[in-house]
Amino acid sequence: xxxxxxxxxxxxxxxxxxxxxxxxxxxxxxxxxxxxxxxxxxxxxxxxxxxxxxxxxxxxxxxxxxxxxxxxxxxxxxxxxxxxxxxxxxxxxxxxxxxxxxxxxxxxxxxxxxxxxxxxxxxxxxxxxxxxxxxxxxxxxxxxxxxxxxxxxxxxxxxxxxxxxxxxxxxxxxxxxxxxxxxxxxxxxxxxxxxxxxxxxxxxxxxxxxxxxxxxxxxxxxxxxxxxxxxxxxxxxxxxxxxxxxxxxxxxxxxxxxxxxxxxxx
Numbered sequence: 001x002x003x004x005x006x007x008x009x010x011x012x013x014x015x016x017x018x019x020x021x022x023x024x025x026x027x028x029x030x031x032x033x034x035x036x037x038x039x040x041x042x043x044x045x046x047x048x049x050x051x052x053x054x055x056x057x058x059x060x061x062x063x064x065x066x067x068x069x070x071x072x073x074x075x076x077x078x079x080x081x082x083x084x085x086x087x088x089x090x091x092x093x094x095x096x097x098x099x100x101x102x103x104x105x106x107x108x109x110x111x112x113x114x115x116x117x118x119x120x121x122x123x124x125x126x127x128x129x130x131x132x133x134x135x136x137x138x139x140x141x142x143x144x145x146x147x148x149x150x151x152x153x154x155x156x157x158x159x160x161x162x163x164x165x166x167x168x169x170x171x172x173x174x175x176x177x178x179x180x181x182x183x184x185x186x187x188x189x190x191x192x193x194x195x196x197x198x199x200x201x202x203x204x205x206x207x208x209x210x211x212x213x214x215x216x217x218x219x220x221x222x223x224x225x226x227x228x229x230x231x232x233x234x235x236x237x238x239x240x241x242x243x244x245x246x247x248x249x250x251x252x253x254x255x256x257x258x259x260x261x262x263x264x265x266x
Contacts, residue, residue, distance in 0.1 A: 009070035034104025041112030045071035126225020
């Protein structure tokens with residue numbers, strides 16, 4: 001897991017602003033699914049706090065103390081503005097957790113599942129989710145749809161990502177360069193992100209490694225975790241998933257007779 005990427009929560013939020021469409025999607029799903037919501041890898045609470053402001057009882061679990069601290073600060077500021085929130089923030093590992101209660105909706109958003117590189121870790125995560133779902137509960141997750149064309153171009157060359165430039169109060173305009181390679185055997189993209197300003201070249205260098213999960217593979221992993229994919233969308237408007245979609249947005253349920261003892265073939 002690329003833990004170093006999440007040690008500076010404020011910098012992370014400046015690097016990845018926005019997300020309004022995905023936040024609105026999850027907020028609507030929470031409204032239609034039930035009152036209790038768990039988000040795994042909740043980060044700074046950008047999705048969970050709006051859901052809680054709608055009156056849902058929420059729990060956010062994350063492995064980064066820095067991200068959780070920023071989430072608590074955001075929630076406190078939200079309450080100071082007159083909003084009533086019911087959120088528990090929990091430091092924990094999404095691969096194996098026990099919160100002692102169940103939820104109507106579990107969320108794994110923003111490619112967070114892709115920090116789990118091994119089949120065993122992904123399946124363990126899904127099994128933990130199943131134990132925390134109410135009988136009618138749902139798991140909803142989103143990950144990118146891998147592009148073999150893009151993966152083939154990842155040759156380790158350092159390239160400027162103009163779409164990721166942002167303004168930082170300490171550094172001014174920050175530019176982002178990324179160098180990546182693709183490990184086909186592991187299905188992992190291994191990268192290094194370089195953040196620079198006009199004055200400070202490479203003031204932060206961050207490794208990031210993400211698993212690629214292909215469309216035919218995802219339902220199998222979900223099934224091995226005791227769950228079942230019942231819907232898959234290609235964008236936040238709930239358009240049907242197609243091969244050229246950039247996203248895989250999956251809705252999963254817990255069927256009555258999961259095959260817990262099945263193991264993936266090495």
